Each structure stands twice: as structure tokens, then as C-alpha cells.
Amino acid sequence: MRRRGAAGAGGRLLLLLLPRGALLLLGVCNALSLEIKASPKVRAFVGEQVLLKCSFKSSSPITENLLVDWTYRPLTGGPMERVFHYQSIPYPTAAGRFKDRISWAGNVANGDASIAVQSPELSDNGTFICSVKNPPDVYHNLPQTVLLVTERGKLSSAALLSILVFAPSILVVVLLLVRMGRKFRAVKEKGKCGYKKSSIEVSDDRMCCMCELCVLHFGVKSP
Template sequence: PCTQPTAGTRGVGTFVPSRCALLGSGVCKALSLEIKASPKVQAFLGEQVSLQCSFKSSSPITESLTVDWTYRPLTGGQMESIFHYQSVPYPTTVGKFKDRISWVGNVAKGDASIAIQSPVMSDNGTFICSVKNPPDVYHNIPQTMLIVTERGNWLSGVGDRVVRERGRRARSPHAAGLERGVPGGAERGLGSPMPRCLRPVPLEKEQGPMASSCLPSGLCLTPRGAPAVPRARALVYSSLRDPC
């Protein structure tokens, strides 16, 4: 719905239904801005993340245009102002986001985006982008949920590299043949046929006591975090009881 801020909040805080919402969507569309923002953004611990916000106004951009970003923690509580823009950016100088908010937008292009430096998990919460370009002051209120997590670090960090390779590295012909159970695989010294794994599985279940793990990409890992090797080689090494 179209909304306008309550008196004295300068676009931050509580919002109530606007007059245009009561008059009908046609009137509202003629008077309001349209704001778009990503509903959910995932960030990684310590790595800069951008919160995208774009807008369209029916009026020319002037120096009266303002941009406000507000934040509510995931645990709940009051909304707090973390950024204000009017001709120049005014990032917050207090609170948890002090010295961590930067302006990456361009109002001439309808961009009101900001960036957060060194995000931490306690930053998780809801962010709201609000734009006013008088006389256009009525607009929708899109919300962005920020989720900060650690990057995957399983198997000494090798797993993250392998997962990235899954989408771009083709399996070796020998490994693919083994997964399909091609006859003659054992005679070529590649071990017995192995079904395609849908998740990392211990190789020892198929090939004896070795504790390597294979992924659908055709790469195998060792419990010590050694470099990944093609599955075909892992099967050979397993048959020789030699860690891959």
C-alpha cells in the first residue's frame, strides 16, 4: 500500500496509510514513487555487502530529494535510522553501524543503495529504504532481510572450493563411466562400478577402509584436507590402499 510518514519522523519510524491509498490506486500511482528492493540479501562474515534500492519518481529529481535507511534487529525492537541522504550522504555516527555504512547509490539514476562494511551476525535484521522527492512523498515500503553467515569451512576449507567447481567442472570420462557402471571398469584398474553420489559419502563404504569423500562433481577429498583429486584416481588409490 502507499504510505506516508507520521509527523515529525522525517520518513523514519511508524508509517500510516496515506490519503492516496484511500482515494484509489489510480490517484496513488500518479502521486507516488515506486521503490524496489531485494526481499532477502545474504552476506558473508566480514565481507562488504550492498543493499540495493531503486526508485522511480513522477517528478524531476531536485535537491529536496531525501533517502533514509532504517534498521530493526532480527530479535525485534525499535526501528533505528542508520543513513540519511540529501544532496550528500549522512551515514550514522552512533550505534553498531557507526563508520560501517557507505553510499553507493546515484539518485540521478534512481539508485538509493548503500553498502555495509565488515558485516557481523548481529547485523541480521530488516532494512527499509525510504525515498522522498517532493511533491512525490507517497510510496510502498519494501523490506530487505539481511542474513549474515560464515562461509563454508568443512574439511579444512577444501569443500568450499570443490562446491564452487561443481557447476563448471565436468566429470572425467572414467569417473562418469564408473558412475553408470560401464563394463570393464575394474579391468582398467579403476575399481568396481560406483553409483553417483547425491551428497558427500565416505568412499570406504564402497572401496574398503579408505576414508575419502566424493561429490557429484567427480572430485574426492581426504579427511586431512589434501587437494581434491578426480574420482577415478581416488578409486585407484583406494584399491592400492594409498591415500589420495
């Protein structure tokens, strides 16, 4: 009976300690975690350098053991491939589509793990993931950056569709305004031509003409 009682008490004690242990482990993981931020979407133009930003915050001092890895997966799908590695010094990839086209643009002392992609191409469209480890801080999120490369000067399908829809309407409005303006001027001119003066206005005009003739021929000023 005593053995059974001791076993039962030990089991209850273990059940009480398990949640506390789990909470303690969770707290340790949170204390050792890294916070990483990256732009969710970056637009670039063919042939023009583009910067992929990545920043991090670590609760531990930055040491030479800090690691930065950038991985890439095409939009069409496929396995992830490492395209850049940093540990004290940068190690660009020596093979693959990004060979000699990715350079280090960060500063780990300032929490910056950014890279630059040289001469991006349309086939470079895909997802980049920035990973940072600063032992003992190794637990962190994995922010993704979607790179969208387009040709400069070319309109997107949405912009082109908007132009095709609204351009005819704008043209019709302009033509209607021009036509209304012409009609208004024509009506105004007709009104001027059809205006008749009264007999008094006609006699006044004749008197003015006679006075002007007198001034021209005789130098006589009108009263």
C-alpha cells in the first residue's frame, strides 16, 4: 500500500512539473529567438540592380559565429537553393543562375543582412528567404521576399486594359465638346448677322459719318 501511495504521489508531482517545464522551455526559446524582417515584395527592372533588404535583432552580442543564408525558389516551383552565404566574410554562390550576380550589401553590426542582385532577368522571378543565426540565438522566423522583374517602359496588363476601356470614352467626350463649341459659335454669328438697327440708330450712324467727312475735308470739328 505504501509503495502504491508513493507511486501515485510521484505521478501527481510529475504531472504538476510537466506544464512548468514546458513553459520554462518555451521561455528559453523565446529568449534565444531572433527577429528577422524583410520586404514581402520587391519590384525590379531588367538589367538594373535591385536591393533585397533584410534586417534582424538578436538578444546576444554579434560575434564571428553569426551566419547569414539567402535561399531562392523560382515562381514556377522547385527545390530551394542557397544563393548566398555570410560568415565574417561574404561567400557568393559559385554556380547556378545567380553566379557572380549577388553581392553583399549588409552590415551585421547594424543588424543588416541585405544583398544586391546584379542585372536581374525575367527568369529571376521567385521567392527569396533570409535566414540569420547568431548562436545561441538560432530560433527565428523565415520572412519571404517575392522578386518581380519586369521590363522598363512596358505597361502592365491592368494598365493597358484601363487605357483600352477609357480612351474611346475620353475621345467621344472631346469630339462632343468640339462639336458643341462650333455650333455655339455658328449660332452666335447668325445672331449678329440677323440683327437690325432701328431708324433712330441708322440716322445717328449717318450723322456720325457726315461729321467725320467734314473733319477730314474741311478741318471742322463737330459740335
